[in-house]
Amino acid sequence: MAEGLGLHTVGDLLRHFPRRYVKAGELTRVADLHEGEVLTVVGEIARSELKQYRDRRTNRMAFRLETVLQTDGPRLRMTFFAKSAHTARWQEGRLAVGRRGVFVGQVSSFRGEWQLTNPKMILFGVSNAEEGEADVVDSYGDLYPIYPQTKGVESWDIQRAVSFARSVVDDVPDLIPESVMDEHDLVDARTALDLVHAPDTFAQVEVARRRYRFEEALVTQVVLARRRAYLHAQGAQARTGGGGLLAAFDARLPFELTAGQREVAEAVEADLAQPHPMNRLLQGEVGSGKTVVALRAMLRVVDSGGQAALLAPTEVLAQQHFRSITAMLGDLAAGGMLGGAADGTTVALLTGSMGKAARAEAMSRMASGEAGITVGTHALLEDKVMFADLGLVVVDEQHRFGVEQRAALTDKAGFPPHVLVMTATPIPRTVAMTVFGDLEVSTLTELPAGRAPIQTNVVPLAEQPTWIDRVWQRVREEVEKGHQAYVVCPRITGDELEEGERDVLEVGEDDEVPVPAPKQSLSAVTEVVEQLASGPLAGLRVEMLHGKLPPDEKDRVMRAFAAGEIDVLVSTTVIEVGVDVANATTMVLLDADRFGISQLHQMRGRVGRGGLPGLCLLVSHAEAGSPARERLDAVAATTDGFALSRLDLDQRREGDVLGSSQSGFRSSLTMLRVLRDEDTIVAARQAAVGLLERDPDLGSAPALAAAVAELEQSRQSDFMEKA
Template sequence: MITPDSPVDAVFGKSTNKRKLVREGLGIETVEELLHHFPRRYVTTSEVSDADPVEGEDITVVGRVTSCEVKSFQDRRTRRLSQRVQVRIATGGPSFTMSFFTPYHGAAEKEAARMQPGRYGMFVGKAKRFNGTWQIAGPHSVMFDEAGDGGLADSLKGLLPVYPLTAKLYSFDVQKVVQTTLDLVEDVPDVLPEPLRRELGLLDVMTALRWIHGPDDYQQVGAAQKRFRFQEALVAQLVLARRRSAHAARGARPRTGGGGLLAAFDARLPFELTAGQREVGVQVERDLAQPHPMNRLLQGEVGSGKTLVALRAMLRVVDSGGQAALLAPTEVLAQQHHRSITTMLGDLAGGGMLGGAAEATRVVLLTGSMNTAQRRDALLAMASGEAGLVIGTHALLEQRVQLADLGLVVVDEQHRFGVEQRAALTDKAGSPPHVLVMTATPIPRTVAMTVFGDLETSVLAELPAGRAPIQTSVVPVAEQPSWLDRAWERVREEVQAGHQAYVVCPRITGDEPEQGERDQLDLDDEGEVVAAEKKKLTAVEELLPMLAEGPLAGLRLGLLHGRLPPEEKDRAMQAFAAGDLDVLVSTTVIEVGVDVANATTMVLMDAERFGVSQLHQLRGRVGRGGLPGLCLLVTGAEAGTPARDRLTAVAATTDGFELSRVDLEQRREGDVLGRSQSGFRSGLKSLRVLRDEKTIVEARSVAERLLADDPTLESAPLLADAVARLEHSRQSDFMEKA
């Protein structure tokens, strides 16, 4: 008897090669895993398909046989007379010819009988061009009305499923074994209870499996997909809901204030808080007062006042007798936060020091480059509780770092930190600390977790005082090469008007990127990685002399990248900030921590190599002094490609959440249930966060109702088993930490 738990070998019979490909190539070990290896798309079996061949690449087409001939030839190796079947098919695009070489006498006639003109089939092979015609080399085929094919013909009704595959494994190979399995398998348990399916109008599991693997039409595909997507969303939401409940049960210390530090700080502010800052401040204050941990995302443009909101929250925690830690991704940014917060607090940062205010606390900085004495002093102040405010980089995550009473963790530019890194800091608290994460553009993972309900969100939408709009334009050098000349003219015009400019490159020299920098990976509609164009990318050390001798000759140019000695980096940044340089040619090290009010223009070279979040962050360096900003995205990406679409989207809006949705559509949600921050290694099988947002939200509501009525899911044991499997997996550990 074949059951879902049976090894997949049981349904392959003598086909050892195909069995090995499925097990090793696709990682499928059981019958259940095979049945849940769903098609990625479908093609009609009654119509030819459009074909857009690329020479040398694999192609899959549905076509109609227009001619079939048996031809004889002499085998060059054996010198024997052999036969081949030459077939021509018509598609919605070009026609193709292909040759099927027959291994034994009489096989040619048998193959020709399969390929009678007028019959339809699916043909797979490598596209080649010969004598002006397209060929399919090394072809494999399945004819749609073929008898004696192990049941495949019966399943080819209106649509043919196309599966995610591995090398040397064809879609119809998977289709055949799946159909065989559906005929043999018994007792497929249904995770969703029948009353819930009836209430929500969902298919039972066997009907859904048959429809998703062998549908008559797209209506059946939709109904089957709806069932499996809801099932996955419901199991995930039940796990998340139980985690939230357990997390809340552990409790967090309410931080309601009581000291005078925050009041003294507010009284000294030389300006009024914006309406947005006041509104978000109330939300955060309310969260901090709860006996369960805050988990809030604060989104706002660069310079919109996120840091001030976070500082007021940190001061409230200090007023409550606790400590607050701010985690920054780079030393430059950590030092900047330390300087600005210390300056804003004035004598309120002089706790325990002569001249410090009565309400004062101490602010300490911890980074990797501090000397031994500095580190020892900071660690002691943190461990003793003397330091109410702690600001640092990854150095805060080290095991020997201890805090007396960590009540709040603020994570700046949180897309720079992985799940485990953030958890390493929150684990330093005796009870779960409150968490506030800040970003100008949420990464896909964050948006995904927001949709799943694990992050409350606050938005600072107002354009900050002193900030001017930024105009962003795409410079498509492949189509309009003269536009690059105009870009350099615009830089010169801005400099002549008394302003400054950045030129940002993706490489330092040759093929060497900035430390930690990765090129953007684009995906096609089926989630496969689109190969980046192979070309030499612009490097700062090569572009600088070219600009100095060419379009920007006579201007004062400076160089900045992460491989420079620290004193040279400081010298370059200080010279640019002081106005001693007109143009700073840099890598992405200027993404955060560099604030020059007079910089109005940015030229981003090879802009397609950067992701949405980074593009948005980079352009936030200009337009900071009340002067209109200009960002030029120079690219060789062709129109219609994912890279070009991404740049067009960035040029169209400065709204961080809108851009995060663009990012999510292109890069997918990342491993929402695991480590990966973004990309094709999603832990989700059927779900896509944007496409299925309504399903996910509905599943959350159903999950909360089910748990309210039956906390142990005793009435739905199979659903409880599915939840337990996910809860006990490694994935759920990361889900909890996220």
């Protein structure tokens, strides 16, 4: 039990809550049955007939008990075999007509009738001890708990252990102070424990769950509140400007900042002027102008005599940032050089694929302070990389980086640096509050002028296989207008996944058992390039881009595409973030059901960036009505990234959406769901702040202090501390 379920102590066992309940007093309502599904029901024996037959293998007489189980729905046949008459008659007596119990088995069909194969059971009103089971059923009320289980351990095995543990444990520590319980109308820990494991009504279950959700939220919010206080107490060098670089940049901007950009910029400048580190999360839609806000913050730090570093997850994105920043700055990026502006600075690029001489030159400029702004990939994290005065760290697409990677860069500063993390993956308010609770959150919701609408359509090849021809006709039409197109595939080659990519998983009925998506032949970049260039797009300039190309080749392809020298770019998701080609108007996503909602939204944002209407075609073999198809229909129905992020989170749960680098965040939440329990999280955050204001060390709440200390020392805390 300990190995499969992670239960090592009595406390672990008592916190192993039922995943659902069945009503012991009535038959379970059963709707549609599906071959192979595991069914757990309260049923009643409707027919029981003992038959004798000759076993062909042993040539001896044997017995089988043929029964029919009645549910509130279909009937299920069950057959039990016995070698001796004594065993057969004992089984017949236990499974007499009218007997009820909890039955578990795999559903199958035979000759047009549904069967419960290899059923296991625990019966009401009889002793179950003959099969090694305790008589625990009749000690429960109207609701019978069904527990998460593992191979070799049945739900009633766990129930028996929990029942015994509840009977011998007298002292159940209360993590929530009494004043907080009273304020939020919560039951005490002992009552919650009894109600969740042995309830009489579903209302009692909800009372217990409400208590545990609040408790979980409170511990998390206390950890985050303490972290905010710790960060606030750290000393940092205020960056108030003084030079003319930012003013010169603002004067040359060819467009006006949106109201949202101005508001966030003011908040960032106020943070930079404080004698403690800024820790701010900047989120916004694809194309909402986060880079300009971040660049202005970097220029403010350079004006103050410091340096800024922008950390990007891929070389393609780092090079894109380097090119866009130097283009926006113009001669302001050539400080100290012939023709450079008097108030200018130097922008350096550092990536792992650069030659030895180029790396040495960039690192020298960083160490001397000549490079006011450095853009780089993981190469910035190497021990030998030094800065003269690192005042601001900007992390782009922060969820792509692990805890240690982010910390490695901030540790290069003499004083704790100011930190600005950015994401184009919209994060619902409660996720930001729960996972990034030690950061101030700014959100850009407006799109700058010049962003055109994007039309999104699902191309359902399962129903309309010939529509793929029209897809390539549309691509050719756009190219003939002088525009460009992306074609995105889930794989590089026919038998290889893009680095960092994984197959999409559907979620099982109970959100516990992932079910692999249906196998199919997935589109691969190397194959699609050849097919298009020699087939429907013959005569057009078609090239490919993926993560395993040499860095120089990747850079060449992106430069050529940006310069309009490539008509159609066939790529993996390497173009998901940061790629900005104004002339690209069309995005074709092959096997689109293999990507998540947020990923589809991100890639769609690569088109419509130059004032030209965008077209996004989601090509899929997913069947109508399937979860995969429903995801695509949701993406096609709206371009509101925040609405999609809530749907994404609701379907895939917190850990998947936030990324695998988040140190197992999924496992840190058991009862709490950040969307469903929004009100609980808000209330717990307020309670946590109030508790710490009155009692910073939690001396009056030792159980809560212990739970907080445990979380602070865990890997989840490592993530929250350095995110």
